[in-house]
Amino acid sequence: MDLARIGATPKGGVARLTLTDLDREGRDWVVARARDAGMSISVDQVGNIFMRRAGRDPSLPPVMTGSHVDTQPTGGKFDGNYGVLAGLEVVRTLNDHDIVTEAPLEVAVWTNEEGSRFVPVMMGSGVFCGAFGLDHAYAARDAGGRSVREELARIGYLGSEVPGCHPVACYFEAHIEQGPVLEDAATVIGVVDGALGARWYDCTVTGTEAHAGSTPMTSRRDALAVATHVMQEVVALGNRHPPHGRGTVGYVDVFPNSRNVIPGRVRFSIDLRNASAGLLDAMDGEIRAFVDRTRNESGLAIDVQQVAHYAPCPFDAGCIEIVERAAGRLGESHMHVTSGAGHDAIHLARVTPTSMIFVPCKDGISHNEIEDADPSHLEAGASVLLHCMLEKAGVVR
Amino acid sequence: MDLARIGATPKGGVARLTLTDLDREGRDWVVARARDAGMSISVDQVGNIFMRRAGRDPSLPPVMTGSHVDTQPTGGKFDGNYGVLAGLEVVRTLNDHDIVTEAPLEVAVWTNEEGSRFVPVMMGSGVFCGAFGLDHAYAARDAGGRSVREELARIGYLGSEVPGCHPVACYFEAHIEQGPVLEDAATVIGVVDGALGARWYDCTVTGTEAHAGSTPMTSRRDALAVATHVMQEVVALGNRHPPHGRGTVGYVDVFPNSRNVIPGRVRFSIDLRNASAGLLDAMDGEIRAFVDRTRNESGLAIDVQQVAHYAPCPFDAGCIEIVERAAGRLGESHMHVTSGAGHDAIHLARVTPTSMIFVPCKDGISHNEIEDADPSHLEAGASVLLHCMLEKAGVVR
Numbered sequence: 001m002d003l004a005r006i007g008a009t010p011k012g013g014v015a016r017l018t019l020t021d022l023d024r025e026g027r028d029w030v031v032a033r034a035r036d037a038g039m040s041i042s043v044d045q046v047g048n049i050f051m052r053r054a055g056r057d058p059s060l061p062p063v064m065t066g067s068h069v070d071t072q073p074t075g076g077k078f079d080g081n082y083g084v085l086a087g088l089e090v091v092r093t094l095n096d097h098d099i100v101t102e103a104p105l106e107v108a109v110w111t112n113e114e115g116s117r118f119v120p121v122m123m124g125s126g127v128f129c130g131a132f133g134l135d136h137a138y139a140a141r142d143a144g145g146r147s148v149r150e151e152l153a154r155i156g157y158l159g160s161e162v163p164g165c166h167p168v169a170c171y172f173e174a175h176i177e178q179g180p181v182l183e184d185a186a187t188v189i190g191v192v193d194g195a196l197g198a199r200w201y202d203c204t205v206t207g208t209e210a211h212a213g214s215t216p217m218t219s220r221r222d223a224l225a226v227a228t229h230v231m232q233e234v235v236a237l238g239n240r241h242p243p244h245g246r247g248t249v250g251y252v253d254v255f256p257n258s259r260n261v262i263p264g265r266v267r268f269s270i271d272l273r274n275a276s277a278g279l280l281d282a283m284d285g286e287i288r289a290f291v292d293r294t295r296n297e298s299g300l301a302i303d304v305q306q307v308a309h310y311a312p313c314p315f316d317a318g319c320i321e322i323v324e325r326a327a328g329r330l331g332e333s334h335m336h337v338t339s340g341a342g343h344d345a346i347h348l349a350r351v352t353p354t355s356m357i358f359v360p361c362k363d364g365i366s367h368n369e370i371e372d373a374d375p376s377h378l379e380a381g382a383s384v385l386l387h388c389m390l391e392k393a394g395v396v397r
Numbered sequence: 398m399d400l401a402r403i404g405a406t407p408k409g410g411v412a413r414l415t416l417t418d419l420d421r422e423g424r425d426w427v428v429a430r431a432r433d434a435g436m437s438i439s440v441d442q443v444g445n446i447f448m449r450r451a452g453r454d455p456s457l458p459p460v461m462t463g464s465h466v467d468t469q470p471t472g473g474k475f476d477g478n479y480g481v482l483a484g485l486e487v488v489r490t491l492n493d494h495d496i497v498t499e500a501p502l503e504v505a506v507w508t509n510e511e512g513s514r515f516v517p518v519m520m521g522s523g524v525f526c527g528a529f530g531l532d533h534a535y536a537a538r539d540a541g542g543r544s545v546r547e548e549l550a551r552i553g554y555l556g557s558e559v560p561g562c563h564p565v566a567c568y569f570e571a572h573i574e575q576g577p578v579l580e581d582a583a584t585v586i587g588v589v590d591g592a593l594g595a596r597w598y599d600c601t602v603t604g605t606e607a608h609a610g611s612t613p614m615t616s617r618r619d620a621l622a623v624a625t626h627v628m629q630e631v632v633a634l635g636n637r638h639p640p641h642g643r644g645t646v647g648y649v650d651v652f653p654n655s656r657n658v659i660p661g662r663v664r665f666s667i668d669l670r671n672a673s674a675g676l677l678d679a680m681d682g683e684i685r686a687f688v689d690r691t692r693n694e695s696g697l698a699i700d701v702q703q704v705a706h707y708a709p710c711p712f713d714a715g716c717i718e719i720v721e722r723a724a725g726r727l728g729e730s731h732m733h734v735t736s737g738a739g740h741d742a743i744h745l746a747r748v749t750p751t752s753m754i755f756v757p758c759k760d761g762i763s764h765n766e767i768e769d770a771d772p773s774h775l776e777a778g779a780s781v782l783l784h785c786m787l788e789k790a791g792v793v794r
Binding site: 200248252 | 648
């Protein structure tokens with residue numbers, strides 16, 4: 001609640017976009033709390049912050065947790081911020097109980113997870129894990145033309161450490177679910193077994209714009225009438241592949257978009273997701289076959305271009321088991337879930353054993369100023385995180 | 398081609414919006430040609446121009462033709478302009494052959510048929526025929542805040558005649574078809590037996606916006622997935638009511654219109670047309686019943702509001718017969734057609750016996766800079782117009 005005051009919106013949300021003055025304030029606040037807890041701080045060249053609690057053996061790679069403190073323009077208090085503060089609370093709790101771990105612990109604050117101001121999203125963790133290069137991140141500019149590197153320097157978070165040159169033993173990330181599954185199942189802890197893969201496409205149907213009154217039905221080449229069939233198939237595809245299949249058309253652009261003109265061109269997005277590469281490939285084949293049939297039947301041009309491909313990301317079996325065991329030991333209701341959204345943990349999973357801990361959010365709503373979560377669920381998630389980190393780091397006393 | 402030079406666009410079209418300086422130039426050019434042809438000119442308070450060729454009996458109401466010379470922002474050379482110049486050509490031909498008619502002939506230039514700059518469309522003929530008042534027309538303002546009355550005065554076409562206080566014996570209007578029917582049937586003359594009626598609606602489907610990845614298919618309230626069913630029914634409705642039924646969704650607005658967000662709200666237009674009030678009422682009942690079923694089945698809110706209703710307009714049986722007879726006498730291929738688009742003639746039909754003469758336009762394309770028509774078809778249409786006007790006006794010598 002204290003951190004959420006920085007960039008607070010009138011509707012109860014937070015607008016603290018990455019690398020703004022407010023982001024600096026937020027980072028400074030978190031870093032000050034970490035120093036209060038006796039942690040040491042390092043920052044890398046893409047602005048990722050690593051807040052370290054020493055272990056008995058400084059030569060061991062740290063057991064890491066973390067998330068992000070940047071928000072959407074109309075974001076909530078919990079997305080990302082919860083994961084960072086849960087990590088801080090783990091450290092404070094260990095301090096309170098005077099517990100020493102064998103391996104060090106680290107809480108990471110990843111730069112620009114949201115991607116609202118600079119593309120790509122999950123930038124800091126992406127550079128850290130080698131998904132793309134530092135130059136690619138530095139080249140990104142916001143709508144006002146300012147670059148990531150300039151803004152990092154301006155707010156004082158352009159560190160010297162080379163991203164990725166930082167050993168990690170394993171990674172756990174606590175996060176609100178951002179979906180309705182846990183709440184619907186009245187379950188407190190989501191043991192995250194991986195993340196859905198996604199294929200994103202741009203689809204364009206080209207017909208002929210014509211007068212809605214003077215063009216008989218039989219003479220029409222109505223791009224929208226054809227496009228709506230493809231849009232329905234996208235949703236049907238999601239329904240045909242339970243439980244993890246997803247099919248969404250989120251963006252539609254109709255040209256010329258005039259009440260009495262038959263649409264001549266419709267562009268829309270297709271978002272297909274599933275939990276395995278095989279299922280995602282099957283969905284890809286089905287939508288392409290449907291488009292081919294629709295093209296042949298309608299005689300209209302239909303172009304489908306894949307614009308992004310995120311491979312499904314299974315998390316580490318050992319880490320998943322540790323999350324499950326911790327939830328069970330604490331007596332919290334728990335279930336396996338698969339993340340449909342992107343998280344820094346998905347990048348981390350490529351370089352270190354990883355899992356996540358989800359807690360419910362109210363009505364499954366996120367990326368929204370009314371985003372909310374139950375304090376008892378947030379506490380339970382942080383307790384699970386503590387047990388996971390302790391198990392991996394080893395307790396000395 | 399001379400008139401089309403005023404406001405000519407690089408792509409071969411015309412941009413001569415109503416009551417602009419270019420409209421003044423166009424009007425002045427037409428009026429000058431009419432004066433050259435010995436016609437007298439009067440202008441009414443809404444800027445309609447009446448160009449009169451005297452008959453033997455000045456007490457008889459004139460046989461009228463006409464159309465408009467304003468264009469769409471990316472309009473063509475023929476829409477409207479053809480009807481005015483065909484009327485002028487009728488007069489010149491009578492002059493050439495020294496023919497005197499019993500009744501006077503008039504060629505009208507109606508103000509603001511297109512409605513691109515000032516709403517409502519078909520403004521001049523609408524005021525003339527009492528569809529709405531002069532005050533309503535005067536109150537219209539363009540995007541820059543200028544009023545119709547100011548602009549009429551500025552370009553010198555704010556006349557003194559009270560609109561409608563002008564007897565008319567009957568009205569014929571020559572026009573390009575603005576659709577593909579004549580061209581598809583390889584027919585030169587469309588004998589227009591009336592105009593389709595239309596009902597316009599705004600439809601809003603309200604669901605719940607949610608993350609495209611983290612929201613399972615079974616938890617979704619996808620406004621677009623529901624809206625596409627209604628959109629397809631609109632087209633199916635047109636197909637179920639041949640030959641004149643039309644169903645069009647031309648405008649779509651998706652919120653928040655983001656690739657990875659399930660749409661929470663979709664607004665779209667519905668345009669239903671048919672040739673009789675009974676058929677149009679039936680279509681209205683069918684779409685409302687479909688929306689009711691879809692609302693019940695989906696559980697989403699679906700709101701349908703009728704925003705406009707244009708009654709079907711049958712033309713005068715006598716005038717239709719005269720057009721048909723003239724085409725036959727001239728040996729031109731001809732067929733009955735019903736106008737799907739709005740025309741000044743539709744207002745005139747409420748106050749005087751009316752019909753129209755359609756000629757093909759290339760590929761049925763209008764309201765477009767590539768609008769085109771075959772000179773031999775344009776000549777045939779003008780010849781039919783001449784015969785119609787002569788039959789109604791009576792030849793003295």
